[in-house]
Amino acid sequence: MKNRLDLVIVIPVGPTCKVEFILDTIASIEFYVHSDYRIIVSDDSQNANISVKIKQHYPQVIVNSYDQNHGKGMGLYTTLCSAYRYALDNFDFDVLLRLDTDALIIAHDPELPILKFFKSNPAVGLAGRYVKGVHSPDDFDNVWHNGGREHIVAIAKMFTRYYLRHPFVNWKIRKLLFQAIHQGYELGELVFGGSYAFSRIALEKLNENGLLPWHAVRAADMEEDHFFTLLVASVGLKFGDLASGTQPFACTWRGLPASPEELHRAKKKIIHSTRFWQNLNEEEIRDYFRSKRVPAMVPDSLTVS
Numbered sequence: 483m484k485n486r487l488d489l490v491i492v493i494p495v496g497p498t499c500k501v502e503f504i505l506d507t508i509a510s511i512e513f514y515v516h517s518d519y520r521i522i523v524s525d526d527s528q529n530a531n532i533s534v535k536i537k538q539h540y541p542q543v544i545v546n547s548y549d550q551n552h553g554k555g556m557g558l559y560t561t562l563c564s565a566y567r568y569a570l571d572n573f574d575f576d577v578l579l580r581l582d583t584d585a586l587i588i589a590h591d592p593e594l595p596i597l598k599f600f601k602s603n604p605a606v607g608l609a610g611r612y613v614k615g616v617h618s619p620d621d622f623d624n625v626w627h628n629g630g631r632e633h634i635v636a637i638a639k640m641f642t643r644y645y646l647r648h649p650f651v652n653w654k655i656r657k658l659l660f661q662a663i664h665q666g667y668e669l670g671e672l673v674f675g676g677s678y679a680f681s682r683i684a685l686e687k688l689n690e691n692g693l694l695p696w697h698a699v700r701a702a703d704m705e706e707d708h709f710f711t712l713l714v715a716s717v718g719l720k721f722g723d724l725a726s727g728t729q730p731f732a733c734t735w736r737g738l739p740a741s742p743e744e745l746h747r748a749k750k751k752i753i754h755s756t757r758f759w760q761n762l763n764e765e766e767i768r769d770y771f772r773s774k775r776v777p778a779m780v781p782d783s784l785t786v787s
Contacts, residue, residue, distance in 0.1 A: 488577070489597070490577075490579070491515075491578075492524060494524045495527050497526075497527045499532070503583055504536065506586070507583055510588065515587065517593050521544065522565050522569060523544065523545045525546060526557075546564065548561060548564075556709065570682070570685055575682055579596065581752070600722075606721060607719030611674040612724075613626050613673075621727070633703070640656065651698070651701050652702065655712075673710075693716075731750070733752075736755060738759040741760070742767055
């Protein structure tokens with residue numbers, strides 16, 4: 483019998499990830515998430531030290547490591563699919579939350595509004611920072627320039643320079659693209675991959691349709707979050723916004739969407755990316771948010787011996 487959980491959290495790790503930041507992100511989960519959950523680290527780093535350090539500090543975390551590096555883009559899609567299938571095979575859960583290593587939990591119970599959202603919106607399969615059109619503003623006056631949309635449009639048009647890089651693969655994707663359009667998909671719409679949430683039903687549908695992963699398109703030149711968004715639309719599910727207003731996400735592609743102080747005042751709960759904010763670097767940003775957690779319950783320092 484599968485273990486019953488509210489939430490599975492998947493953290494993909496690559497060769498450039500710093501173990502001290504990975505541990506800090508896990509510490510933020512351990513401190514702020516109070517529902518029943520398990521963490522799966524999808525370790526594509528080929529650095530055994532990362533797995534060892536994670537298990538030393540958090541033996542309850544599941545670490546799935548790979549023998550060869552798959553890279554970003556569709557390689558990341560492949561490794562994430564492996565982690566998502568592991569979650570489906572081993573746990574009975576409601577929601578899967580994907581967090582990059584430069585994402586962070588900064589307030590209590592981030593999972594509760596997510597669980598409530600999917601329960602109230604069963605037609606939604608994927609939710610987070612939802613991007614539509616060419617330019618998509620957020621509540622902090624950032625405008626998302628959706629460059630990946632051009633690739634989707636190029637596949638739809640056919641015989642473009644982008645399409646002809648991998649014509650046989652793009653032909654397969656094109657057929658799926660029109661299936662998604664028939665379901666209401668808008669060309670290039672995106673749920674950003676740095677932090678997002680899948681319903682279990684969505685992952686089950688992807689798996690049933692042979693899309694977790696779809697090996698025939700492994701050579702495609704596409705970002706994994708654009709591809710996952712397309713796949714979810716192709717199986718007839720919708721997308722949700724978990725970033726505007728009082729919703730928990732505050733995400734941009736590079737850096738924070740606002741200052742640490744403003745994100746704290748706005749009562750945001752899940753942020754991306756901790757890499758920088760203006761003149762603050764990642765360690766300074768993480769120090770600020772660690773100061774908001776009870777010191778006795780988190781590592782004294784980001785330094786890992």
